[in-house]
Amino acid sequence: xxxxxxxxxxxxxxxxxxxxxxxxxxxxxxxxxxxxxxxxxxxxxxxxxxxxxxxxxxxxxxxxxxxxxxxxxxxxxxxxxxxxxxxxxxxxxxxxxxxxxxxxxxxxxxxxxxxxxxxxxxxxxxxxxxxxxxxxxxxxxxx
Amino acid sequence: xxxxxxxxxxxxxxxxxxxxxxxxxxxxxxxxxxxxxxxxxxxxxxxxxxxxxxxxxxxxxxxxxxxxxxxxxxxxxxxxxxxxxxxxxxxxxxxxxxxxxxxxxxxxxxxxxxxxxxxxxxxxxxxxxxxxxxxxxxxxxxxxxxxxxx
Numbered sequence: 001x002x003x004x005x006x007x008x009x010x011x012x013x014x015x016x017x018x019x020x021x022x023x024x025x026x027x028x029x030x031x032x033x034x035x036x037x038x039x040x041x042x043x044x045x046x047x048x049x050x051x052x053x054x055x056x057x058x059x060x061x062x063x064x065x066x067x068x069x070x071x072x073x074x075x076x077x078x079x080x081x082x083x084x085x086x087x088x089x090x091x092x093x094x095x096x097x098x099x100x101x102x103x104x105x106x107x108x109x110x111x112x113x114x115x116x117x118x119x120x121x122x123x124x125x126x127x128x129x130x131x132x133x134x135x136x137x138x139x140x141x142x143x
Numbered sequence: 144x145x146x147x148x149x150x151x152x153x154x155x156x157x158x159x160x161x162x163x164x165x166x167x168x169x170x171x172x173x174x175x176x177x178x179x180x181x182x183x184x185x186x187x188x189x190x191x192x193x194x195x196x197x198x199x200x201x202x203x204x205x206x207x208x209x210x211x212x213x214x215x216x217x218x219x220x221x222x223x224x225x226x227x228x229x230x231x232x233x234x235x236x237x238x239x240x241x242x243x244x245x246x247x248x249x250x251x252x253x254x255x256x257x258x259x260x261x262x263x264x265x266x267x268x269x270x271x272x273x274x275x276x277x278x279x280x281x282x283x284x285x286x287x288x289x290x291x292x293x
Contacts, residue, residue: 064281095196
């Protein structure tokens with residue numbers, strides 16, 4: 001019986017840039033940052049209130065895993081914005097949107113009230129996109 | 144809907160400005176009056192709005208930022224007393240008490256545990272990477288990044 005997800009991947013084009021984006025802009029916590037030889041590191045982060053989920057910031061570069069053609073294709077698709085990497089939850093979408101915009105995060109959709117709730121969409125530094133949604137019991141009318 | 148169209152955008156911008164003020168000035172002697180002045184709110188109104196948006200009062204948030212920054216300094220090898228004063232605390236005992244309340248351990252035991260873990264990683268980094276990832280990356284074949292006795 002599967003009980004939970006512990007590790008997942010986000011494919012990134014540049015690990016140093018991804019570190020800056022996820023840690024300094026989004027506020028994720030670094031779990032592991034372990035050098036694994038020249039230009040390679042085992043880099044995982046977690047959302048601030050979800051320390052038991054490790055997200056591997058997985059660099060796409062020519063390697064045993066990614067032959068040249070595969071790496072080039074994957075990088076092109078990431079840059080094109082093909083990959084949605086999931087929903088990130090915050091308390092208040094509007095406050096988070098304003099803060100992330102000030103930090104230079106690129107939004108492809110401003111907070112919008114949809115039939116399923118308020119949502120914004122933003123891209124990471126590679127081109128992966130996320131949905132930003134509020135916690136389920138947040139009442140925007142309280143502001 | 145553009146960013147200027149959603150309701151109460153002006154309120155949100157002031158709350159966010161106050162949060163960013165705390166993020167930037169946590170090490171200084173700031174209090175609630177500084178922060179609410181920064182956001183142009185009355186103190187009571189400001190606390191209520193801030194807590195609605197972030198789930199904690201400005202003072203609680205300031206404390207959590209200070210403890211988070213202290214953890215960064217301890218990880219970097221700073222002594223406990225340096226970490227305490229560099230993040231804006233006046234008293235070592237209040238710093239240590241709050242640190243333990245928030246993290247569950249004292250600053251010195253946090254620092255010792257971190258340094259011990261760091262040494263273990265340096266000695267055998269592969270032991271800290273899930274085997275499936277290490278294999279896929281080829282790290283189990285190419286171990287030349289490990290320290291050798293030669």
